[in-house]
Amino acid sequence: MAKRKLIATAAMGIEALVAKEVRDLGYTCEVENGRVYIDAEMEDIPRLNLWLRTADRVKLVVAEFKATTFTELFDGVVELPWTDLMPWDARFIVDGRSVKSKLFSIRDCQKITEKAIVDAMQRGYDKPGEWLPKTGAYYPIEVALLKDVATITIDTSGDALHRRGYRELHSQAPLKETMAAAMIQLTNWKPDMPFYDVFTGSGTLAIEAALIGRNIAPGLNREFCSQDWPCVPKKAWYDAINEANEKAEWDKPLKIYGIDLDPRMVKLAKDNAELADVRDAITFVHSDAAALKPKEEYGVIIGNPPYGERLQTEEEIIDLYERIGQQFAKYPGYSVYMLTSYEDFEKAYGRPATKRRKLYNGNIETQYYQFFGKRPPRRSAEPTSDTK
Structure with a gap:
């Protein structure tokens, strides 16, 4: 055509x-x-x-x-x-x-x-x-x-593409699925690395990481208005859906953790992960982000923490940022990525970001603070025997 x-x-x-x-x-x-x-x-x-x-x-x-x-x-x-x-x-x-x-x-x-x-x-x-x-x-x-x-x-989409079909319910200040995917793509995370979403809320970051890690097409569980258009061949839809199913690594093991202090959010995140067909890929934990103790030496910590639009006082926000800054500093092998509109985040967190990037969470202008951790040592090549 x-x-x-x-x-x-x-x-x-x-x-x-x-x-x-x-x-x-x-x-x-x-x-x-x-x-x-x-x-x-x-x-x-x-x-x-x-x-x-x-x-x-x-x-x-x-x-x-x-x-x-x-x-x-x-x-x-x-x-x-x-x-x-x-x-x-x-x-x-x-x-x-x-x-x-x-x-x-x-x-x-x-x-x-x-x-x-x-x-x-x-x-x-x-x-x-x-x-x-x-x-x-x-x-x-x-x-x-x-x-x-x-x-x-x-x-051609109908409903906006962030509506993946798995988040029927969400937290008070939800992060769009498209923005969550962008945040993940701006990290150094690879599917074989641990991934800690420390303010998981409705589980969006953890779920998007699971979809990326298993190469699952984000639109696979939803419909689009152009599916009913005669000008778009039905065969193109069948082929695209078949391709997506064939490329998905449904059973790939991942080390993804979703953490939240509110047990109601943990339950909600679990339900959403079930709808997204990635529940088995994510371990959800009811805990304080500032109490995080990763089991592995190297990995990624990511979060969309409260930043004033969710009813907390400034004193509570500063205290939270100070505590996570002190805790995460104990794990130098982890790169940390935080999205917030709070202007003095770096001061409260306790150190300047390696890199920062302006992003818009809905209509809210935010900064994406990136703190790069130590790189894991390169794997040495496996010794080979002389077969001559």
Whole structure:
């Protein structure tokens, strides 16, 4: 089939991680703020939705064109090949955005775009004047204007990609699954290393680590709206799902620990891990993070600790950071990674981070503090006997 342009949207600051995932899947792409443009085909939509761990959505680009008037917007939309993409009964809605554009009324842009699509569908299906039933497959359409350039897209994902399908219930301040996957990918963790999620909450970091460690596609247990689209071949979905099942290492042993002081969170995390089919890969423990005593000499400690948005006082937060800093310092073979918006984290923790990176946890600007531990000694080569 002909090449298409797709967009994988992403939280600010992790676009490069999304691009790496896209390239690892074998596609070429270009990175922009908040998005990654992908050169692909319609048959590739299933694979991208199933495998991208850090992207928010996968959108099909229908067209990009300049529009400074409503007439230009209507004419640009009405000429697009809508009947190639949507059946007569397509259930579509039009969302909108406008930034630094002459067409600043989002509501009017939505109305104009929908009218143009209706006209194009009536003309293309030779049903002039007939009402579109909108009872079929779901097509979330967006008209986005940026500096007078209109980008028309259809969201192929439906629900955002962070909705993996395993977290029906969550903690008070949940970490998105996509952000958890990004945090893990920014560590030096390998599946043969111990992984301690010390503020596990609903278990998101531990579960995402298990999915990564066992090479389980994050979208394998959910559905996507484009599964019902005639323009995406059913065979592409079957092939993508079969590929994901074949590549998954379902029984691979992992050393992943989820720790939380609240026994209710520990139970919730266990339930979520069960839904994700990785319960056997994670040991959940009811304990204080500041009491952590890793059994192994080298590994990774990671956490999304409380940082003021969860009702704790500043004194309680400082005390917690001081205690974990003192405890984790006892294990120099561990790299520590903490996500928090608390500005004086390093001071409270007791030492400066090796590296820090700005990330957005929802609408909250945070810093991802990275403290690199000592590297484990290289394994010496096994002695070989002379067979001559």
